[in-house]
Amino acid sequence: MKSRYRREDERQLFTLFKQLGLQIERERDLGRMIGYSIFGSLLDFRTNSNSQEEIIFGQVKQIHSGLEVVVDYAKQKEYYNKLCELKSKVDPWFRTESFPRESAQSRLMENIFSRLYTYYSKSYEDRLKRDGVAIYNEVMRDGPLEGKKNILIHDYNLIDWFFVKGGK
């Protein structure tokens, strides 16, 4: 007998945040994990495509994958270890003047970094946390979506709205 398909079973920010929220008790810790995970995941994004749509969708899928890994760690009560790992990847971008920043291929990550570095270079951790809390609350309010393409567009726009445009 086929199991009943549920909208929330599709990989999207709502389901991933919901799973994470079950494991992490504090909203501020959740915000930090989300912020660092999004940024950290985009650092690893690579593509050979010339299609704008594929590049956008690829970045969102990269973020989804990164969050899935975080959820796994959180289920084993080891999310803090994962956070430390993400911090070791992300922090040098802000702390080291000579850090080779050309390695990133994600335009979304560049835009996020540009905003953080320009306005919050010394307090980027606090900003990542707050943006993480903000996107978490918005996603949970919106609820789950249907349709792969719809999800990817929606999730991309939300990440862009909160992490690049600052939610304004």
Place this chain on the structure above:
Amino acid sequence: MKKKREEQKKQYHEIFVPFTDVYRLGGPEVFKNLEGKDGNKNLVVAPMPLIDRLEKEGEQYQGSGAKDTLDSLKKIQKRYPADLSLEGIAIYHFSEGLDICSVDKPLIDTNDFSITELEAKLKASFDCEKSQPTLITTKPRYHMKFGGRGMSVEDPKFLLFGPDTAHEGIIEGNEELFAKLQENGGKINLEDAKEILGRPLYTHQFIRFTEQDFARVSGEYIYNRDTTRIIDMDDPHLKLLNRTEKSKGLQIGSRIVDNILGIKPLDMEQYLATQYGLLPPEVELFIICGGAGSGKTVLSYVTSIDNVLWYDEQERKRRGLNEKKKGGRYERIILLKPFEIVGGSRREVGFLPGKLYDKIKGHLSSYEDAHKISDLKGIKFEEMFLHPKFANDFETMRSKDLKINGGYFNPHSEVIELTYSGFLRGRSFHDTLLLIDEAQNFTPYEMKTIITRVGPGSKAIVMGDPYPDQLDNPLCTPEINGLTHSIKEFLPYHYSALVMLTKLHRSQMAEDAAKWKAYQ
């Protein structure tokens, strides 16, 4: 004729047309916020049809924003002579940076008023450096309607302070700052801390480094001569909290206790809120944010009750109170809820059957829960609202000789007086502890009028949820409401503090309800 009209055209930097919802939210403060800066002069346009609507809405809805705006316009009209050189337009000089004009017949058709027509008439009558007048409203339908016609429509940015402001109470530190503090014996000059963190810092703000390591912005208060006001701060610094504070023992006067009326802080956030926000009298305005289940109501309730209890001379001495003067730190508690929640135009409390307490107790359930889990559980919750000497609105008197924790209740008044935002006119509160609940359901202007009532010797505790699942006040949004506005306005002052309790409170049912598409 055309040349004369063009010569008469006044020049403005920007022209604004605020809609009535903006005045209901922001009151007459809207005018100050729209003043031009750096030598520029702006114009606020008040068409008579919108003024008429504002008057009707002022009668229909509670909240004094509309009424106070109309009163302010009347004062402006009387004080400043109008420039009537343009037909149907009366211009009043508000300040160097702002003129206010009313627009009436024959310039516009007041029976069939059209914003589009008004915009065209304004363009013809005034020169504006920004190419077109700006409509200001929070209403989505007007953004879509007029934005779709190519008109400039904006939110009232001066009221837009989103939930992000609630995170200002406890901010994340960085390794450099933590290291610097540890190198300097746990304390550094505030300017150095700001430099390292790259942002402003305010008195009573907390910096978090780890789960247990926090630093606090502090200093020595400088008071005015009669010590009624804090003028400044001497030696402003950032200081790591003492390691002993990790045990979350609460200092009340000269004693360390682990609970207040049976309630212990469960984590460092709750500890910081209690020790540095709810307890200290020098924090005259404390804003505590959090969702349901975060503990904000419990902590606020028990610390408030503790602060109004009449203790014996020895205990008063321990607490730093006047040993010779009987009484608690405050005379009583005023519990203030938004009018929309408790009564008001949509739900008339008077029509409900039963005693007043029975009618409103549904709105006090979170306090009753707090009461029942504390050491107060041996006393009926209703007793908190009863007068000791006569039957008040609750139709009965308080029981005699109620004691708790070695203290007893004020023999001259209720412990808690419940009131609504609409009933504050003409009142000011002295030696009172004001609990302002559900602050996200007050408009920014309402919150301002409430806080102006707080008199000498009083303390205001503002409670709210910056990420509410729902807002009962139709005017308020998560971006525009009394809670976020009061954080933005008051955080820079030395007498205020803010803590957000971040324990996740979203229930499984609430999450599942978010998936529910009712229109399918």
